[in-house]
Amino acid sequence: MQRIVAAAIVAALAVSPVVAQPIEGKPTSAEILEATTADDWRALDPENTLYIETERGRIVVALSTGLAKNHVAWVKTLAREGFYDGLSFYRVIDGFVAQGGDPFLSHGERSAIADEFEDDVGKDFAFYRMKDKDGYARQVGFLDSLPVGYDKKHGRAWHLHCTGAIALGREDGRNTASTEFYVTLQPQRYLDRNLSVFGRVVAGMQHLQALRRVDPPEDPHDDLGERIVSIKVAADVPEADRSDLEILRSDSPAFDAYIEARRNRSDSFFYYRPDYIDVCQAPIPVRPVAN
Amino acid sequence: MQRIVAAAIVAALAVSPVVAQPIEGKPTSAEILEATTADDWRALDPENTLYIETERGRIVVALSTGLAKNHVAWVKTLAREGFYDGLSFYRVIDGFVAQGGDPFLSHGERSAIADEFEDDVGKDFAFYRMKDKDGYARQVGFLDSLPVGYDKKHGRAWHLHCTGAIALGREDGRNTASTEFYVTLQPQRYLDRNLSVFGRVVAGMQHLQALRRVDPPEDPHDDLGERIVSIKVAADVPEADRSDLEILRSDSPAFDAYIEARRNRSDSFFYYRPDYIDVCQAPIPVRPVAN
Numbered sequence: 001m002q003r004i005v006a007a008a009i010v011a012a013l014a015v016s017p018v019v020a021q022p023i024e025g026k027p028t029s030a031e032i033l034e035a036t037t038a039d040d041w042r043a044l045d046p047e048n049t050l051y052i053e054t055e056r057g058r059i060v061v062a063l064s065t066g067l068a069k070n071h072v073a074w075v076k077t078l079a080r081e082g083f084y085d086g087l088s089f090y091r092v093i094d095g096f097v098a099q100g101g102d103p104f105l106s107h108g109e110r111s112a113i114a115d116e117f118e119d120d121v122g123k124d125f126a127f128y129r130m131k132d133k134d135g136y137a138r139q140v141g142f143l144d145s146l147p148v149g150y151d152k153k154h155g156r157a158w159h160l161h162c163t164g165a166i167a168l169g170r171e172d173g174r175n176t177a178s179t180e181f182y183v184t185l186q187p188q189r190y191l192d193r194n195l196s197v198f199g200r201v202v203a204g205m206q207h208l209q210a211l212r213r214v215d216p217p218e219d220p221h222d223d224l225g226e227r228i229v230s231i232k233v234a235a236d237v238p239e240a241d242r243s244d245l246e247i248l249r250s251d252s253p254a255f256d257a258y259i260e261a262r263r264n265r266s267d268s269f270f271y272y273r274p275d276y277i278d279v280c281q282a283p284i285p286v287r288p289v290a291n
Numbered sequence: 292m293q294r295i296v297a298a299a300i301v302a303a304l305a306v307s308p309v310v311a312q313p314i315e316g317k318p319t320s321a322e323i324l325e326a327t328t329a330d331d332w333r334a335l336d337p338e339n340t341l342y343i344e345t346e347r348g349r350i351v352v353a354l355s356t357g358l359a360k361n362h363v364a365w366v367k368t369l370a371r372e373g374f375y376d377g378l379s380f381y382r383v384i385d386g387f388v389a390q391g392g393d394p395f396l397s398h399g400e401r402s403a404i405a406d407e408f409e410d411d412v413g414k415d416f417a418f419y420r421m422k423d424k425d426g427y428a429r430q431v432g433f434l435d436s437l438p439v440g441y442d443k444k445h446g447r448a449w450h451l452h453c454t455g456a457i458a459l460g461r462e463d464g465r466n467t468a469s470t471e472f473y474v475t476l477q478p479q480r481y482l483d484r485n486l487s488v489f490g491r492v493v494a495g496m497q498h499l500q501a502l503r504r505v506d507p508p509e510d511p512h513d514d515l516g517e518r519i520v521s522i523k524v525a526a527d528v529p530e531a532d533r534s535d536l537e538i539l540r541s542d543s544p545a546f547d548a549y550i551e552a553r554r555n556r557s558d559s560f561f562y563y564r565p566d567y568i569d570v571c572q573a574p575i576p577v578r579p580v581a582n
């Protein structure tokens with residue numbers, strides 16, 4: 001954003017190229033997106049999408065299509081009951097999570113749900129596998145454009161705690177999750193396989209980042225944080241009020257080209273190209289559905 | 292945050308231990324912090340600390356102690372001139388950066404500064420080296436508690452684009468940075484060694500996360516975003532108005548124990564322990580100076 005170049009300084013340092021060399025013939029990620037066709041995108045399925053409405057705006061959650069199925073069904077049931085409407089984000093820790101729900105059981109007791117930390121998917125799990133090594137998982141990549149880890153040896157797959165992961169919180173002990181949910185505000189990969197991630201925020205993340213930070217309350221008179229106006233399944237919202245979004249398909253050739261373009265940026269701005277991308281640092285393209 | 296456990300579900304899944312086993316005799320990160328002594332902490336040096344004042348609150352930046360020295364000196368000079376006072380965060384992209392400064396040269400033209408993408412530190416660079424592999428750098432760790440990368444073969448070190456990294460923006464081409472700065476809102480490691488990081492936010496990150504998102508303006512009549520009230524060197528602020536903070540010293544034994552406790556959480560909440568931590572996912576302890 002600065003237009004002034006001191007020619008003397010540039011001349012003195014001419015040992016480095018003054019402008020980096022673009023990678024010839026290799027498209028940028030922007031060029032790859034421009035060249036996509038309708039087949040490279042999938043519209044979010046309204047039956048598999050949540051809208052978290054807050055006073056700051058709408059947060060759109062893509063629910064998992066293939067993992068943690070009981071959690072997906074359970075949270076949709078809660079949303080359809082109106083369970084979360086009028087509750088709040090009562091634990092918002094900067095750089096960690098925004099957690100919401102019903103800490104003092106104002107909506108009554110609910111039973112617990114069995115953990116789905118990881119799913120048994122066998123040894124032929126079909127997903128977009130990244131070539132990049134990862135410190136937390138044997139393999140990483142994307143399943144229907146949501147980040148996943150895979151342990152082929154044991155036939156297990158799970159969604160990753162990248163930014164925007166949504167999961168149910170739990171107590172100390174197995175199968176203690178029930179209604180309380182959190183969304184990660186930064187990557188928190190150490191939580192992988194210790195809690196059940198069932199989807200990812202694909203729009204409106206800035207509203208969660210802006211929530212007033214608040215420590216978990218100890219009793220109902222404490223600060224309960226900002227309000228959850230409602231959580232609804234998108235299919236239950238009148239069509240005119242929906243956020244019609246589509247996401248770049250992780251099983252499309254464009255996705256593979258996009259990831260590669262992010263690994264080694266071809267444009268001339270970049271001098272150092274790491275030939276690597278962290279699975280949580282690949283921003284997955286989402287856009288309004290073209291009409 | 293949910294207290295209800297359905298006994299039937301737990302019994303049905305008793306094949307997994309109902310409560311994970313803590314690692315016997317291994318302290319948690321909280322226990323390590325409790326056991327620290329004054330020597331394990333360093334107070335931020337007011338001469339090497341910036342306060343970015345916004346209408347939402349103060350952002351505290353620890354400037355680099357050992358790298359990008361010209362950038363540190365240059366930004367302190369600008370702060371002492373009052374250069375940034377009354378300017379704004381005019382480019383705030385969720386999940387990417389908050390960029391501030393003077394896009395339309397309202398404060399006059401300024402010369403450019405030579406890049407410090409990385410420093411020549413030789414083959415015996417002293418820093419806290421993590422054992423964890425990293426996809427972007429040969430070695431990673433901390434220098435005076437700020438994240439760094441190191442290429443021993445070429446004797447180069449640089450600060451990492453973890454969340455809260457502060458750097459100068461630039462044009463396409465070497466040595467074109469001048470006054471415009473950005474802070475990363477998420478890890479953006481692909482920028483490492485392509486821009487000059489000179490410090491890190493150690494408090495107040497939530498104010499940057501909450502900034503109104505705004506695209507870069509094309510002319511001075513566009514939305515210029517939220518105001519930077521001032522940027523000052525802490526030493527220039529009356530003592531009574533300072534944020535007296537201390538940071539866990541990365542050259543202390545406590546730091547090493549803390550990182551290890553984060554790699555493998557010893558408390559019983561965790562079933563899966565990755566024996567790994569990403570350098571950008573280790574939250575570095577900062578607290579008010581004990582008086």
